[in-house]
Amino acid sequence: MHRHGYKGRKFNRETDQRLALMKGLADSLIKYESIETTVTKAKEIVPYVEKLITKAKIGDLHNRRQIIADLQTLESAHKLVDQIAPLLKGRDSGHLRITKTRIRRGDQAQLARVSFVDDLTKKSAAVKAVAPAEVEVTAAIKPKAATTAKPKATPVAAKKAPVKTPAKKVEAK
16 A cells, blocks of 8 residues: 555554644644644644644634634643744744654653744833833923803812822923
8 A cells, every 4th residue: 555645643542632732733833832742743843833823823813713613722722822923923933843852761762842942931020021112202292272151050069179190391482
């Protein structure tokens, strides 16, 4: 039998089990921003998550629903769209990296760490630290023209004590 037209690894699992494995690994990667797994699983999960990141960058309702369908939890889908994707706008692809780490003691399997290329913790802290600058008014403040209408009469009991306000600077022309 030939293997033409079949893509992806089977991992000795049924289709539904394999899909659940991919969803779980992708969910953990988004939740913890780095996971350690076997090299073959890492090589299989990277394209899966890259496609999700591309959809998250678009961020419309249709793509958000597709991301929710491809991840296990709703929280991780929202985290991907709302927090992670805006930090990855400067890069078109190649958001994830695979680094071989160690050999697992029990079965001698080669393990690898899958993580984001960009450090999301530094970027998110930098985004939070930059606050919008307060706008300073430098234009000359013109005195209001006197109105001809009479002010409305208020009952004596409803009058409040006048509030002192700081004097405003007026620039001369």
